[in-house]
Amino acid sequence: MRNLVVILAIVLAGWTGGGTWYWVCQVRGLCAASEQPAPVPPVATQPDVHAFVITYRSAIWASRPDNVRFPHSSGQPRIPGSVSGALDSLAAYLKAHPDQDVEITGSFASSETNTSESNNLGLARAQAISAYLTARGVPDDRILRSFDQVNTVPADSLIGGVSLRILDRPVPPAPNVPEPQPPTVADLYFETGSANIIMSDSLRAQISTVIQYLRAHPKKKLFLVGHTDNVGADAANLTLGKQRAALVGSFFQEFGAEPRQMSISSAGESQPIASNDTEAGKAQNRRVEILIR
Numbered sequence: 001m002r003n004l005v006v007i008l009a010i011v012l013a014g015w016t017g018g019g020t021w022y023w024v025c026q027v028r029g030l031c032a033a034s035e036q037p038a039p040v041p042p043v044a045t046q047p048d049v050h051a052f053v054i055t056y057r058s059a060i061w062a063s064r065p066d067n068v069r070f071p072h073s074s075g076q077p078r079i080p081g082s083v084s085g086a087l088d089s090l091a092a093y094l095k096a097h098p099d100q101d102v103e104i105t106g107s108f109a110s111s112e113t114n115t116s117e118s119n120n121l122g123l124a125r126a127q128a129i130s131a132y133l134t135a136r137g138v139p140d141d142r143i144l145r146s147f148d149q150v151n152t153v154p155a156d157s158l159i160g161g162v163s164l165r166i167l168d169r170p171v172p173p174a175p176n177v178p179e180p181q182p183p184t185v186a187d188l189y190f191e192t193g194s195a196n197i198i199m200s201d202s203l204r205a206q207i208s209t210v211i212q213y214l215r216a217h218p219k220k221k222l223f224l225v226g227h228t229d230n231v232g233a234d235a236a237n238l239t240l241g242k243q244r245a246a247l248v249g250s251f252f253q254e255f256g257a258e259p260r261q262m263s264i265s266s267a268g269e270s271q272p273i274a275s276n277d278t279e280a281g282k283a284q285n286r287r288v289e290i291l292i293r
Helices: 002-027 081-096 121-134 201-216 234-255 279-285
Strands: 052-056 059-064 069-071 100-109 143-150 157-159 162-168 188-190 222-227 262-268 287-292
Touching (some): 059 081, 081 100, 100 121, 143 201, 201 234, 201 287, 222 234, 234 262
Parallel strands (some): 100 143
Antiparallel strands (some): 052 059, 100 162, 188 287
């Protein structure tokens, strides 16, 4: 009987000790805390496809596992706490580094309806994140906006919808140093009788480059001249050319250009660069010429 009591006491002690160890060490994670360094978050090199990412010089500056969400056809974001924390850090960083800007690119799909006041839903989404940063003290002239078009979006909401990258702000030339040549931008083209721009990725990149140049050279000006083919009356084409130039100007403003650095005019059908006798020639003539002087 005495041996049985001893055995039971040993089993009980072992069970109690093991349970205590499991609770303290495995569940609470408190064992050997002084011997193990605190875990360091790994540098994100391959973020999840749904992660929120801010880049700088092709490297990841910040990454969060969650992301902004935009309801279908909406420019109003749903920003989770982890992402708002990253945006707050970005705002503080930009205010502490006046030599850097940020570019925000908003995405949209052709299946979505643009109900915003922006030229397209991508720019509306970029503007929403831009407004978040300006509300936290980032000057608007430190933010560039752009857009891209994706193939499809889910029926309920777009996960992501914006990408951000930090840019080095162009340095104004020193006195008595010749200014660099202004960047060139290809003409923007339009559909027949339309003010809808045929935009490409390369043109969006060129527009961002132009805006950075204008910010570094405040005395320079952007001249936008609208042109048409010869379909329609002269007066109507003169008006259409002005509408096209004005639309391109509104795009530049949404991208971040200052209105005071822009001049908008129209040449109508008077300055063709190709023959209006062919459809290919007409397509080349339906354009907005972009000059920096």
